[in-house]
Amino acid sequence: MQIDLTLADDAIAHLRLSAAALTISLGPDLVYTLDRSGRVIGVFADGRNLRRGLDGRVLARWRDDTGVRRREWLGAEESEGVLRRMGEDLTRVMAANPPPALASTLTSALAFDYAADIARFHQVYRPVSILPPDQYQALVMQATEGCSFNTCTFCALYRDRAFRIKQPDEFAKHIAAVQAFFGAGISMRRSIFLADANALIVPQARLLPLFDCLAAAFAFMPAELAGREQAQWLRAHPAGMSGVFAFVDGLSAERKSEQDFAELRERGLRRVYIGLESGHEPLLEWLRKPCSAADMIEAVVRMKEAGLQVGVIVMVGVGGQRFSAGHIADTAAALNSMPLTGDDIIYFSPFQPDPDSPYEDLAAAADIVPPTPEFTRKQERAMRASITLPPPLAGPKRVPYNLADFVY
Ligand code: SF4
Incomplete structure (x- = not known):
C-alpha cells in the first residue's frame, strides 16, 4: 500500500x-x-x-x-x-x-x-557480536554463547563470555522470547542466524534437537526452490523463513561428516560461513587459528556435497608485508581449489586490528606494521586477480565484508 x-x-x-x-x-x-x-x-x-x-x-x-x-x-x-x-x-x-x-x-x-525495548533486548540476547553482511536482517537465535576456541590472536568478538551450549528446553524458551521481543516487527526478518560464533560445533546428537526447536517455531522454505519460486513462497508464507544460516570454524566443520551436513540441510540449514582468513599455513599458525587451510578446504567440499551453500571469509591485510606474498598466492590457491558455484560467496574483509585482541602486541614484537587502507586494497586486488573460479553467476560472488558496518 x-x-x-x-x-x-x-x-x-x-x-x-x-x-x-x-x-x-x-x-x-x-x-x-x-x-x-x-x-x-x-x-x-x-x-x-x-x-x-x-x-x-x-x-x-x-x-x-x-x-x-x-x-x-x-x-x-x-x-x-x-x-x-x-x-x-x-x-x-x-x-x-x-x-x-x-x-x-x-x-x-x-x-x-x-528504553524498555533496549532493556528487553538485553534480557533476551547476549551481545550479538557479528553477522555476515547478507544476514544483517536475520533473526538471530543464540543456540550457543561465545566461541569454543577464543584463541585467534586477531579476534576479541567473544572474549566477554564463556562458551556454552543451550539445552533444547532453554533454547525453545529463547526462541519464544525472541519472537515476543520482535512482536509484529518479526516480519522484517526472513532468515534465522544460528549464533554465536560456531554453533555448528555442537555434537550432532545435541544439535539436531536444537534444529527441531526451530522447526517447531518456523516454517522453512524448501531447499529446492529457486529464483521466482522463492519469492512466491516467501509471499505466501509471511511468517516463514528462507532457512538457517550459521558460522562454522574449520575445526568444528572437520568434526561433521557429509551426512551430518545433509541432515542439517534437511532441517533447514542453507548456508554456512567459514572464516578461512588465509590459505597461507604459516600465517594461520601465527594467527593461532584452530585449523589448517587444508582442513577448511576439505570442510567446504563436504558442505557442498551435502547441498549447502558456502560463504568463505578472507581477511585482507592481516599479517602485513611479512606474510603478504604467501597470503595472496595461497589464499587464491585455496579458493581456487574449492568447488564454489553461483550460490556461494567469497567475502573480502579488510583487516582492522581490534585493540582488545593480542594482535597489535604480537605484530609489534614481530616488526609487522598495521596495514594501511592502500596496502589492504592492493592486496585484495591481487587476490581477486588470482582467482580462477568462474565469475558470477556461474561462480561465487565476490563481495566486501567490513566488520565496522555491522549493526543488529
Ligand atoms: S575468529 Fe572465530 S574461531 Fe577464532 S576466536 Fe574469533 S570467533 Fe573464535
Missing part, C-alpha cells in the same frame, strides 16, 4: 506499507524505515544513512566530499535527537489523517518505548 499525504505545511509525505516495513519519505533527504511494530530501523537524513541497532546504538554512514566512505557511532544525545525529530515528523504525518492500516503502525511508532 502506498499513499501521498499533504501535511499542514503543504509538504508531501510519501508512505509505503509492505509486509516487512513502513517507509515514510518526507522529501528526498529524509526517509524513515520502521518495522511493523513501529520500531525505527533506519533513517536517511541530511546525506547520511543512520542504522539503529536493537541495543539503541546508531551507526551513521556517508560519503565525504571526496567520495570516501565514512562511518561513526552517534553519541547518546545525538541518537536521542534522531528519535525526537522522528517523533515530531510522525506527529505531523498523523495529523494528515492517514488511512487506518498506516495509522495503526504510526500510532505504535509514536508510542514506542525505546
Whole structure:
C-alpha cells in the first residue's frame, strides 16, 4: 500500500506499507524505515544513512566530499535527537489523517518505548557480536554463547563470555522470547542466524534437537526452490523463513561428516560461513587459528556435497608485508581449489586490528606494521586477480565484508 499525504505545511509525505516495513519519505533527504511494530530501523537524513541497532546504538554512514566512505557511532544525545525529530515528523504525518492500516503502525511508532525495548533486548540476547553482511536482517537465535576456541590472536568478538551450549528446553524458551521481543516487527526478518560464533560445533546428537526447536517455531522454505519460486513462497508464507544460516570454524566443520551436513540441510540449514582468513599455513599458525587451510578446504567440499551453500571469509591485510606474498598466492590457491558455484560467496574483509585482541602486541614484537587502507586494497586486488573460479553467476560472488558496518 502506498499513499501521498499533504501535511499542514503543504509538504508531501510519501508512505509505503509492505509486509516487512513502513517507509515514510518526507522529501528526498529524509526517509524513515520502521518495522511493523513501529520500531525505527533506519533513517536517511541530511546525506547520511543512520542504522539503529536493537541495543539503541546508531551507526551513521556517508560519503565525504571526496567520495570516501565514512562511518561513526552517534553519541547518546545525538541518537536521542534522531528519535525526537522522528517523533515530531510522525506527529505531523498523523495529523494528515492517514488511512487506518498506516495509522495503526504510526500510532505504535509514536508510542514506542525505546528504553524498555533496549532493556528487553538485553534480557533476551547476549551481545550479538557479528553477522555476515547478507544476514544483517536475520533473526538471530543464540543456540550457543561465545566461541569454543577464543584463541585467534586477531579476534576479541567473544572474549566477554564463556562458551556454552543451550539445552533444547532453554533454547525453545529463547526462541519464544525472541519472537515476543520482535512482536509484529518479526516480519522484517526472513532468515534465522544460528549464533554465536560456531554453533555448528555442537555434537550432532545435541544439535539436531536444537534444529527441531526451530522447526517447531518456523516454517522453512524448501531447499529446492529457486529464483521466482522463492519469492512466491516467501509471499505466501509471511511468517516463514528462507532457512538457517550459521558460522562454522574449520575445526568444528572437520568434526561433521557429509551426512551430518545433509541432515542439517534437511532441517533447514542453507548456508554456512567459514572464516578461512588465509590459505597461507604459516600465517594461520601465527594467527593461532584452530585449523589448517587444508582442513577448511576439505570442510567446504563436504558442505557442498551435502547441498549447502558456502560463504568463505578472507581477511585482507592481516599479517602485513611479512606474510603478504604467501597470503595472496595461497589464499587464491585455496579458493581456487574449492568447488564454489553461483550460490556461494567469497567475502573480502579488510583487516582492522581490534585493540582488545593480542594482535597489535604480537605484530609489534614481530616488526609487522598495521596495514594501511592502500596496502589492504592492493592486496585484495591481487587476490581477486588470482582467482580462477568462474565469475558470477556461474561462480561465487565476490563481495566486501567490513566488520565496522555491522549493526543488529
Ligand atoms: S575468529 Fe572465530 S574461531 Fe577464532 S576466536 Fe574469533 S570467533 Fe573464535
